[in-house]
Amino acid sequence: MALHFGAKQMFSYDPEKSSIDLTEKYVNFSKGLLSFPLNVPGTAYHKCLEDHKKALNVMLEVLNKRLSSPETHQGDVLDHIIKDMKVENFLTEEFAVQLMFGLLFVTFDSLSATLTLAFKLLAENPTVLEDLTAEHEAILKGRENPNSPITWEEYKSMTFTLYGTHAIPAGWAIMAVTSALQLDPNTFENPLAFNPWRWKDVKANVISKHFMPFGGGMKQCAGAEYSRVLLSLFFHVLVTKYRWTKIEGGDIVRTPILKFRNALRIKISKKHT
Template identity: 50%
Template sequence: MWPIGFCVVALATIFITHWIYKWRNPKCNGVLPPGSMGIPLIGETLELLIPSHSLDLHPFIKKRIKKYGPVFRTNLVGRPVIITADPQLNNYIFQQEGKLVELWYMDTFEKVFGLEGEARPNAVGHIHKYVRGVYLGLFGVESLRTKLLSEIEQTVRTNLHIWSTKGTIDTKKSVASMVAIFAAKCQFGYDFENSADDVTETIYGFVHSLMSFPLNIPGTRFHKCMKDKEKLQQVIRAKLKEKLSNPNHQGGTDFLDHAVKDLNTDFFLTEDFFVYATIGALFATVESISTAITLSFKLFAEHPWVVEDLVAEHEAILKRRENKDSPLTWDEYKSMTVTMHVVNEVIRLGNVLPGIFRKALKDIQYNGYTIPAGWAIMAVTCTLQLNPKIFKDPLAFNPRRWKDIDAETAAKNFMPFGGGQRQCAGAELAKAFFATFLHVLVTEYR
């Protein structure tokens, strides 16, 4: 038996060694960018998921840029990835949407949002155009001007009043709940005051746990995320069925009203599609706005002169009104120059994600290197926003810097809502919500 056992061990050793070699040296029809593929199966995922407590680039990315340059390879959750902090390559990638690249999400997002098949919400073409068109109609400039701005103001006033009656609050959780109430109403008609179930805790738990290692076993953050997702699915699906079963349903202004009207009129317009698209929009809305507002509290405490600038602008708005208690108007919102400088500066420093993901559909040649077809690409756009050539002392919080930055320079070096065809349809909503929050905060509270 000894010779047989020895042969088995030897073969296993050869197989594992060969497998590890192939893992560390993936095939490529050219020269791969420098980098490391990390540990088999896990790659370098764990280091990327470690929270960063700095406004600077994530340590995972900063360390590798210093070692390998602005374009390097790695492996995240078993997926080979090219990470690029090169502005020229990033802009080229965004311009190639639907040609050389398509949108791609990490496994966590794919498992949560059901991003599979031709009808996945991240698909290119008329599927993407449909979703983007609907959300621009719901949350775009015209909707904000005629309806949503006043609803945002009322939501903010109600929540700030509640916070002021408490000794302390968990800022991120409280802000996320405030945004969740508003987003749930706009997206699937959730009535917070008259509903038996409070979905705000579920939405917060889902959003809070999404950026975790996709290990779905009891006790893990991802398992909690999946449980909260299931609860959200049930609520949204029940709301959709309620609308569908009502023969007198006249339609309204939320996303599910479009589902009632458009369901099954195209191959991808299924109940599952609308449920997953709603959950995805909830995550994007709640996480982006709550992160920015939460960060602003910290930055304002450290820079009281910024609050003084805000107070001066918003008190001037109140003085110009005939009735001081009248609601915020669209013209007043558009006049908030100082406020938008503050919003831009907070967003510039408060990047939610380390990068924007795409997937190479064909081999991409760049600067002597090859990005293989099928590989994921993570474009690190925040390097633009921390470029000392454009933003002097880039880690300093200085909203006044925006007075000297022209629109063209900002467009090329400030991409907090993505770029190309995939620029976030909720960008104007996020800015309007943030600005309205600041308006109520500095005019009525200390």
């Protein structure tokens, strides 16, 4: 879901019209990233490289079609990239395709896991869901038109949904194993517990040293703000318009990257207004 949404915004991808399943290609690419680099048929690494090429070819084909029909405009990210290609020498066709692949990977890898984790943890922690819903329903009540789109001010008011950013001082060099920092019981009491309220009392200097979900410094994840905005807007619609219950699955494993041993199955329905 997250990848299809991101691909639609990126280059108007329609999974029903495409001969290539991008989700499958990205899954295989992700599995091969941390595999043993043995490039022979049958290995995860070989599959990773092959599906990486196939995904790039899909995007290159779309790019070439747009370049051959300059009058065609879809209003997506690719339109802006093509516009910039006319004035920026470094923006070659190859660079543009790699850029789209990288930006789309952000939507697939981190957002898919985060959304799955949110469905699981919110279903298992109704008190958290109650506070989250109250925050977003307050936004709706404060509008003159409840059906109007979310404004930037409303997005920034989601203090329970979104924890604020932090600045890395100039000149700092940071090399950290973020999973070790974020799971340190000396810093975060009971670090494996789902406790969003912990962020209300934690000090800024503790956050800057021990909580880096998007990295830090000059190499912070390029998709950081995109991820924050998309997740916040998704939760706004989710908790104000829908309810769900967990059926089964969603068992968490850490390698140390958080993954799921099996699929999370939920039952979702619209709220009655």
